[in-house]
Amino acid sequence: MSDPQDIELVEELPDKIPILPLRNSVLFPGSIIPIDVGRRKSVRLVEESIAQERPIIGILTQREARVDDPVPEDMYSVGCAARILKVIKLAKDNFSVILQGVARFKVREFTGQEPYISSHVEFVPDDKTTDVELDALVLNLRDVAKRVIKLMPELPKEASALVDSVTDAGQLADLLTSNLDVAVDEKQQVLETYDLKARLRLVLTYLTRQLEVLQVRERINSQVQEEMGRNQREYVLRQQLKAIKEELGEMDDASSDIEEFREKIEKGNMPEEAEKMALKQYERLKMMQPASSEYTVTRTYLEWLTDLPWDVSTEDKINIEDVRRILDEDHYDLDKVKKRILEYMAVRKLKADKKGPILCLVGPPGVGKTSLGRSIARAIDRKFWRVSLGGVRDEAEIRGHRRTYVGSLPGRIIQGIKKVGVNNPVFMLDEIDKLGHDFRGDPASALLEVLDPEQNDSFSDHYLEVAFDLSKVMFIATANIIDTVPPALRDRLEIIELPGYTRKEKLNIAKQFLVPRQVEDHGLTDEDIQFTDDAIQELIDSYTREAGVRNCEREVANICRGVAVKVASGEAEAKALIEKDSIKDFLGAPKFVPEVAERTGESGVATGLAWTPVGGDIIFVEASQMPGKGNLVMTGQLGDVMKESAQAALSFIRSRAETFGIEPNFLEGRDIHLHIPAGAIPKDGPSAGITMFSAMVSMLLGRKVRHDVAMTGEITLRGSVLPVGGIKEKALAAHRAGITRVVMPERNRKDLDDIPEEAREDLEIIFVKRMEDALSLVLEETPP
Numbered sequence: 001m002s003d004p005q006d007i008e009l010v011e012e013l014p015d016k017i018p019i020l021p022l023r024n025s026v027l028f029p030g031s032i033i034p035i036d037v038g039r040r041k042s043v044r045l046v047e048e049s050i051a052q053e054r055p056i057i058g059i060l061t062q063r064e065a066r067v068d069d070p071v072p073e074d075m076y077s078v079g080c081a082a083r084i085l086k087v088i089k090l091a092k093d094n095f096s097v098i099l100q101g102v103a104r105f106k107v108r109e110f111t112g113q114e115p116y117i118s119s120h121v122e123f124v125p126d127d128k129t130t131d132v133e134l135d136a137l138v139l140n141l142r143d144v145a146k147r148v149i150k151l152m153p154e155l156p157k158e159a160s161a162l163v164d165s166v167t168d169a170g171q172l173a174d175l176l177t178s179n180l181d182v183a184v185d186e187k188q189q190v191l192e193t194y195d196l197k198a199r200l201r202l203v204l205t206y207l208t209r210q211l212e213v214l215q216v217r218e219r220i221n222s223q224v225q226e227e228m229g230r231n232q233r234e235y236v237l238r239q240q241l242k243a244i245k246e247e248l249g250e251m252d253d254a255s256s257d258i259e260e261f262r263e264k265i266e267k268g269n270m271p272e273e274a275e276k277m278a279l280k281q282y283e284r285l286k287m288m289q290p291a292s293s294e295y296t297v298t299r300t301y302l303e304w305l306t307d308l309p310w311d312v313s314t315e316d317k318i319n320i321e322d323v324r325r326i327l328d329e330d331h332y333d334l335d336k337v338k339k340r341i342l343e344y345m346a347v348r349k350l351k352a353d354k355k356g357p358i359l360c361l362v363g364p365p366g367v368g369k370t371s372l373g374r375s376i377a378r379a380i381d382r383k384f385w386r387v388s389l390g391g392v393r394d395e396a397e398i399r400g401h402r403r404t405y406v407g408s409l410p411g412r413i414i415q416g417i418k419k420v421g422v423n424n425p426v427f428m429l430d431e432i433d434k435l436g437h438d439f440r441g442d443p444a445s446a447l448l449e450v451l452d453p454e455q456n457d458s459f460s461d462h463y464l465e466v467a468f469d470l471s472k473v474m475f476i477a478t479a480n481i482i483d484t485v486p487p488a489l490r491d492r493l494e495i496i497e498l499p500g501y502t503r504k505e506k507l508n509i510a511k512q513f514l515v516p517r518q519v520e521d522h523g524l525t526d527e528d529i530q531f532t533d534d535a536i537q538e539l540i541d542s543y544t545r546e547a548g549v550r551n552c553e554r555e556v557a558n559i560c561r562g563v564a565v566k567v568a569s570g571e572a573e574a575k576a577l578i579e580k581d582s583i584k585d586f587l588g589a590p591k592f593v594p595e596v597a598e599r600t601g602e603s604g605v606a607t608g609l610a611w612t613p614v615g616g617d618i619i620f621v622e623a624s625q626m627p628g629k630g631n632l633v634m635t636g637q638l639g640d641v642m643k644e645s646a647q648a649a650l651s652f653i654r655s656r657a658e659t660f661g662i663e664p665n666f667l668e669g670r671d672i673h674l675h676i677p678a679g680a681i682p683k684d685g686p687s688a689g690i691t692m693f694s695a696m697v698s699m700l701l702g703r704k705v706r707h708d709v710a711m712t713g714e715i716t717l718r719g720s721v722l723p724v725g726g727i728k729e730k731a732l733a734a735h736r737a738g739i740t741r742v743v744m745p746e747r748n749r750k751d752l753d754d755i756p757e758e759a760r761e762d763l764e765i766i767f768v769k770r771m772e773d774a775l776s777l778v779l780e781e782t783p784p
Contacts, residue, residue: 002195013103017058018045019110019117023065026187027080029101035093041116044097046087048542055084060103065117072110072117073402078192081123104191116566125193127171137170137200141267144207145176151214156531167733170196187643230292238289258285261302269311274466278305281585301403301691304410308417312423313472317381318349330375331368332509336496337361338368341376344474355453355476358425359491360432362482363498364615366548366731370430370480375427376476385416390431398450400463410463413450413470424472432580434488435481444486451475451726459738481613500547500615500732502758503540510536514553522560529563531556534580542590543583547615547732555587562586605697606778607714608691609734609742610683612724616733619683619708621691623699628671636676639684646674648717649693652771653700656719659772661676662700672696679684687724689715690743693771694778703779711743711778719771729752735759741766 020042027033035047049055060079067074082099090096105121111119116754142163149159166172166427177190186206193199265278281302288295307327312378323345327338340359345353370386377384392398400406409415416427435444449455450470460469477493485493501509513533545553559578562585582777586591604623609616632650634643650672657664676683690713698705712730714722723745732755734742746767752760768774 013056013123015122016118016120017056018049019058019060019075019079019119020045021070021075021117021453022061024184025185026061026178027059027082027099027101027189028178028187029080029103030171031101031178031486032085032098032175033178034096034098036090036095039099040093041069041114045116046084046097046386049084050087056081056102056385057084057099058119059099060099060107061184070117071113072107072119073269074189076192078188079105079107080191081121083454098426102444104194126168127196128168130169134169134197134200137197137204138172139328141172141176141200141207144211144698148211148214150209151211151218166659169200172201173199174408176207177203180206180210182210188294203667212484218480222410227325234291235289238291252773261285261306264306268306268733270305271310271467271469274305274310274464274468274572278302278387278465279387281305286746297403297481300465304414305466307416307424307463309423310466310468312422314382316345316348316424317379318345320346320349321381326379327375327688330378332512333374333501333505334368334372334498337498341379343378354470355457358453358475358477358493360477360479360482360485360493360494360495361498362479363499364547364613365480366546366550367498367500368548369498370428373426373428373476373478375583376474380426380474382474383422383425383713384423384428385410385420386428386430388430389443390434391436393436393438395443395446396462399445400461402462403465408463410461411446413459414461415466417468417470417725423469424474426474428478429477430476431479432477433481433484435687436749444489448492450540451477451489497728499728499754499756501549502538502732502735502756504701504758505756506540506549506552507533507536509549510540510552510556513547514556518553518560522557524564524567528567528572529560529576529578531559531578531736532580535578535583538580538583539587541736542592545592545736547729559583559586572767597744601655602704603704604695606691606695606698606705607707607710607739608688609710609730610685610687611729617727618733618737618739619676619688619690619691621674621676621690621695624675625670625671625699627669630667630669631671633671633673634675635673636679638676639682639685642684642688643691644660645686645693646717648715649689649696649718651713652693652719653696655717656772660697660701660775662697664699685721686714687712687726690715690771690774692723696774698779701779705778706741706780708738708740709743709778710737711740711774712769713743713745713748713774715771720773721768722769723747728756729753730753731759731763731765735762740764741777743777745769 016171020037021039022035023035023181025035031315037043045057052316058079059082060075060077062070062075064074081102081104084097085100088096104124106124108120108122110117110119123491137775144159145163149155149163163176164170166175173190173196177187180187180203190206193202261282263276265275265282268275268278270278281298285295285298287296288446320342324338329340331338340357343359344354361372373386375386396411397413398413399410400414410418413427415427417423429447432447435447449459453471456473457469457471459470460467482490482495487515492725495567509646511531511533515536519525519529539555540552544632546552563572563578565578566576571657578586606621606623608619610619611617633644634646638646653660653662654664655668657666676688676694690711693715694705694711712724712727714724716722727744727748730744731742735758740762741764743766746769749767750766755763755765766777768777
């Protein structure tokens with residue numbers, strides 16, 4: 001039941017009123033709010049309304065505050081009628097208007113939009129009927145409101161009295177909502193709730209949420225104040241304790257720890273710059289409180305400065321014969337590297353202050369680059385440290401972080417020096433070709449200073465901020481491919497290439513190193529297992545196809561595990577003799593079979609040689625012809641350079657067709673298809689030109705290419721065979737595959753010395769200058 005006074009008030013209000021859109025706010029009955037009016041329609045509405053006596057306007061909240069010229073669809077349909085209490089003109093077309101909410105209304109129909117929006121409305125007075133539930137809701141609302149006011153000291157003291165003075169339930173709900181810090185759509189929901197009990201429950205929900213937020217804020221503030229008070233009290237007590245101990249001549253443990261820094265600085269034989277910095281930080285640390293955050297940072301920095309081996313080094317083993325013996329014990333062959341180490345040690349014997357070399361061992365995986373670093377350190381009696389640079393993208397990994405960052409540390413170089421405890425270790429930079437770079441910097445550029453003998457005697461780490469002498473360190477970098485190393489960094493490296501091993505070398509390595517190591521690692525003895533030379537050779541030929549010996553050792557380990565099972569279970573009756581025929585019992589069927597003879601059993605198939613990052617390999621080029629329109633089709637995921645080589649080969653054949661005994665119009669009505677198997681692997685480069693030329697001539701003449709011949713060389717339209725790279729790796733690949741004759745460019749004769757002697761003895765290497773000269777060497781004598 002509505003209050004008669006409210007009904008009379010509503011009856012006095014007109015049913016057609018002008019509408020003023022309101023942004024970011026909701027007006028409630030009984031509330032008084034100031035608003036700024038500056039939009040054209042709103043200014044016109046205010047100007048016409050103030051000309052009337054006791055003007056009434058309708059306030060509707062916009063759904064989206066960004067809309068500058070709202071239409072009826074942009075506003076909510078429930079609003080509040082308002083009286084204009086006061087208008088202050090701020091400027092032309094700009095007013096400040098004070099409004100008082102009168103009554104809720106809902107829009108029945110919008111009647112116009114010019115010169116401003118107007119509508120027919122229906123006013124909705126509150127139901128004034130009371131009952132026990134409504135009274136209880138009002139009491140709850142008052143109680144929660146007072147608790148909220150108590151937790152908000154910025155509100156005036158009269159706020160609680162105001163809540164008590166409002167007796168009408170609807171007015172109380174509207175008053176509290178208008179002052180609550182809630183979203184506009186939540187306030188609008190309260191305005192649109194006509195049922196009084198439902199409205200009170202909704203306001204109570206919002207008010208309770210506000211109370212919980214304020215209680216959490218109060219709890220956080222209390223904790224912060226308590227912590228600040230405790231820290232301040234602790235600081236004062238510590239100052240008093242310090243003064244008392246100074247009077248008594250006593251020092252605590254922290255003070256004695258700090259004094260240890262002084263002793264380390266005096267005994268550290270630091271350079272002048274480093275000692276000056278250490279003493280400065282020491283004096284700062286003495287004045288600091290252990291509880292302060294700066295104390296830990298300064299102490300950590302001082303620990304790094306005093307723990308570094310500024311003047312600590314190991315004494316080199318200068319006996320050349322002992323060095324040679326240890327290198328030979330650990331690694332088979334690798335004569336180039338051993339020779340370079342012996343040269344360095346000989347110079348060190350004659351000139352003690354000789355700076356350390358900066359070597360870079362380049363070769364395919366598994367040839368012993370990393371283990372060679374350990375062997376060098378053992379041979380010259382130095383400590384060894386290894387850092388893997390694969391995937392490192394941050395320059396700070398090399399040069400360290402500046403001390404302004406939380407948790408900052410020196411770079412990996414200084415960290416390694418500290419951990420080994422000497423300033424002249426053998427320092428291995430593993431996988432230097434796999435450095436990355438991004439927005440955090442380029443670690444390869446940071447290595448320029450580390451690996452430059454003219455600069456690294458004063459290497460500056462961002463964390464230390466003082467120079468450290470790296471000139472006594474022997475740096476050894478390793479890489480699979482040197483091409484990815486930036487030119488400036490490559491220029492600072494003394495590059496030593498490690499080729500892949502020949503079959504004979506692998507056999508010796510397996511006998512001397514791999515088999516004994518794996519037998520011992522698997523708990524076996526020479527009484528339990530024995531490998532024959534034929535078995536190891538079968539392992540190398542049929543179960544591995546690599547430049548190094550890593551997979552070979554893996555297969556030896558597989559056999560040792562199989563024997564270990566028999567020994568552990570008591571099934572072994574006698575020593576396990578591993579022979580060629582018994583390998584398949586442990587490893588299964590051979591993984592690699594000689595495929596040269598099979599693949600070249602018909603004309604149009606030629607064997608080429610390719611260089612890969614993991615060593616050399618053989619490839620097959622297949623040519624076929626079919627009815628067509630004279631096109632050359634190329635498949636096998638070939639790169640642009642390789643496709644151009646094929647086009648050049650075909651053009652040369654067409655220009656010399658009669659010389660080769662081929663019909664001049666052989667392309668009429670026919671297509672030639674050139675395919676290189678292993679289509680999932682991308683292939684590119686010019687070195688397969690001679691192979692594609694031979695395959696096409698073989699196909700057109702019907703003469704097979706010899707199955708024991710492989711070839712490499714770039715070709716030209718004039719018929720010249722140009723030099724190519726990777727000769728050593730390609731020759732080793734041919735040797736591994738059982739090839740007996742290799743055809744290569746005449747201008748590669750200079751690379752013959754790089755090919756291991758065993759491969760040179762087993763291979764017939766023939767050099768050619770012209771493409772036509774190669775045909776008599778690679779094609780079989782008689783046509784089929």
